[in-house]
Amino acid sequence: ALSNYRFQLRRFGRVLEAHGVEPTSLTLEIADRHARQVPFDRMNAVRIPNLVRRFVLHLISIGVAIPPPVSAAQIAKDKLLDDLEGFLLGQRGLSPSSVYHVKRYAVRFLDHRFGETVPDPSAIRHQDIVAFLEHIQKGKGLSMARTPASHLRCFFQYLFARGLTVTNLSSTVPKVHRIQNNRLPRYLPPTDIEAILEWVRRESSYGVRDYAMFLLMARLGLRVPEVMAIEIDDIDWRAGELLVRGKGKRRDRLPLPEDVGAAISAYLRDARPSTVTRVLFVRSYAPYLGFKDSRIVSKILARACAALKIEMPARYLGSHVLRHSLATRMVRSGVALHEVGDVLRHKSRATTMIYAKLDIANLRSVAQPWPAGEAKQ
Structure with a gap:
């Protein structure tokens, strides 16, 4: 890949040379214009304009190329967003991925x-929030409106905490009606889960790594970000525990099941590339x-389900189905709901109560007779 990048950049360099453009006079606009003059190579998958843009950004970072002009509005916006990021990470305890989405909607x-004007948070009104939400929700369903509304509330809470707005505008963000717990948890039966695990182990391109990742989700109910965040030092092999x-x-x-520990050990021993990072699961390429x-996890799961002809219980459920399936299996095996909540690490017992609908035996014991049925008797 590196030799191919160098080859493509040399082709770009010849175009610059033909037009008398020196690297020190490059801007992003000039580079993009000349990158599109590089002859198209249908045998090469590298997109020259994208490669050239990254190259010029590198030249800018080391002081060779000319940085783009930055307006006063952009400087003020960048300063505000940097402070927002620090606030969300340090005081709200949000994950980097959550901070990314809050900043994106901000x-x-x-x-x-x-x-293009300098942002003035004190000038924001309720009508501005409604107009923005209407703008981004055109042609979308109500279910898609909850995410931007939630992220905007975080942004307006920050503005109020910093004294940038007189009132807490987060309370004026329209709430999207949602019927809580109106359906059964979406899950796959144990036979399908085991079939998926076996497919991942045998057929996935990087089966040793992927199998260990999927076992962590299927056996311990870990969320995908939690699997991605595991570091090598989080595993206490002597105690048989994993820090999540x-x-x-x-x-x-959490206790580390024997099969999960064996899968992680096999990955560390046989498949993990040599690297300085302490993150347990790493990419398969430099x-x-x-x-x-x-x-990546959702893509692997989709391929497994397609190959095994397993129909997912919901279109957009993704890898969370493994977590739901674990909880469902525990409830139907007679495990108490509070123990299920402990395994899934729910903050609120109310979150665990959605699985009470699956406890058919206990529900039958408390179900009231249907009035019409009594009348017929």
Whole structure:
């Protein structure tokens, strides 16, 4: 890959040379214009404009190329967003992925409300929030409205905490009606879970690594970000315990099942590349670092279900089905709900109560007779 990048950049360099453009006079706009003049190579998957953009950004970072001009509005916006990130990480305890999404919607709101002018949080009104939500929700269902509303509340709570708004505008963000616990938990039967695990172990491109990741979710109910966050030092082999970094900077120690420990050991011994990072699960290509996001797990699960002709209980459920399936199996095996909540590390017992619907035996014992049935008797 590196030799291919160098080859493509040399092709770009010849175009610059033909037009008399020196590297020190490069800007992102000039580079993009000349990158599109590099002859198209259908045998090469590298997109030249994207590669050139990354290269010029590197030149800018080391002081060779010309950085793009930054307006006063952009400087003020960047300063506000940097402070927002520090606030969410340090005082709210949000995960980096949650902070990313809050910042993303904050940027979209500021751009919509202030455009190219310097943002003035004190000028924000309830009508601005409603107008923005209506703008981004055009053509989308109500279920898609909860996410931006939630992230915007975090942003407005920050503005109020910093004294940038007179009132706490988070309370003025419209709430999206949601019927709580109106359906059964979505899960797969144990036979399907075991079939998926076996497929991942045998057929996945990087089966040793992927099998260990999927076992952690299927046996311990870990969320994908929690699996991605595991570091080598989090495993206490002598005690047979695993440190789990959960939501809101929560730390829990869980017992490490024998088959999960064996899978992790096999990955460390036979498949994990040599790398300086202490993150347990790393990418299969250089640089050998942790995963950027959780999409890889959903893609592997989708391939497994397609190959095994397993129909997911919901279209957008993804890898969380493994967590639901574990809880469902525990409830139907007679495990008490509070113990299920402990395994899943729920903060609230109310969260665990959704699985009470699956305890058919106990529900039958407390079910009231149907009035019409009594009348017929």
